[in-house]
Amino acid sequence: MRIAFFSDIHANLPALEAVLSDIDAQKPDFVYCLGDLVGYNIWPNEVINEIRKRRIPTIAGNYDEGIGLESDDCGCAYKTDEERAHGAVSISFTNEAVSTSSRKYLRNLPRHLSMEFQQKEEKVKLLMVHGSPRKINEYLFEDRPEKSLIRIIESAGADILLFGHTHKPYHRILSYEQNGKQAYRHAINIGSVGKPKDGDPRACYVIMDLESTCSNFFPDSVDLQFRRVSYDVEKAAQAVESSKLPNFYASALRYGK
Template sequence: MIRIAIFSDVHGNLPALNAVLEDMEKRGIEQKFCLGDLVDFAPWGNEVIEKIRNLNIPCLMGNHDERIAFDIPVVPLSKHSPEETEARFIAIDHSKKYITEQNKTFLSELPFHIQLNYKVGNRHWRIQLVHAGLSSNDTYWYENESDHIFTGMLEESRSDIIVMGHTHLSFKKYFETKGWAVNCGSVGRSKEENRLASYLILTMEEDRILPEIIQIAYPVEETALAIEESGIPDYYASFLKNEKSSVL
């Protein structure tokens, strides 16, 4: 049996990342992989990048990482309210100013996706890691998408399981004869009702592969206070605290 952990979308939230890594350690999981989006929306972007670097955790390039690394202009998204649109511009500009050049170089060199191959007994398990999709790190695939979206990605990547992040909403879908499509959720900016930090444990045995979504609490108030004391809009503190009246 082999167990690995996969996480995504830290978004500068160091307390959430620390909580998730500590939980992995308690469970004895040594192999860890990150699907990207280390920066934006909380004030520890540099610290998060440096922790990933120091721990040698393989990491993909998320769309936010790419934007900060290459100074890509921010464009409004139709799904966002005017309040969120304004906050988003300010928060991303904050990252562009404060992420160090060394850390921007690190982000610029991250791979777009990774495929893993683990041999358990006589079985090879192929695990496709992406931030959002095979051809784009900024495509939103939700649980209610048509099955052919996910089975197509499994077939194209020739994998037994494809693991993604980006939407900040976790899910698991199994397709008979095709395999699994899994979203591991978000460590630092969950959009789920409980706002817990989310990650994936993948257990591989010779005859089966089992994905398990883990959700844990972290000191949200610590992150919210740090946001409020930084140049990042309070919108993101209210979001983490799930203060609905402030984030509609």
């Protein structure tokens, strides 16, 4: 079973188009989007239209929720007054730019999606969220203590947790004891298509291959590829600079910050 997961497009149409082209070449059985379609760039409607045209199952991100509710708060954790000021411009711009149809689509997106795989007598549950199972805008960073991360995944009843929001991809395999045997859970941040923050400006998404013998007792039965896709970063950056959006967001695209 081959599944593609992507997230955090943030109105960056050139990045989304490049990723979708790469996904097509990978020939997955299923494709899912983990939210934050809008914000920080000029193509919110075009991004939404592409997702809808392809009928890609999608969950809400915190930015989608804010725009869907026509709020002036995107639920983002800005660290400085300057970042908050830039963020206020971005959400105001996006609220003005989105169409009525796009806003309705964002407002009605589900919070979570899950899949359950039956392998003989064992069930493996995969859960997709934007931030965390507990909160749409909670950040699950890679350095989170292992016990905390296991507790979050276990409380959600999941074996494989996929999420975005931080824009920094990683895969952590977490061990625990189940019926006296060593078992494993997976925490997977799928990175960002349109606004990477890990120092690599290329778009990022995940291809997951689940073996037919997928099991919580065999960590290698979940095979993961972090796909990095080059796209026309300058086109996206110059679009920001030609708009009312802060140039800060153009620089962030160029340097993956």
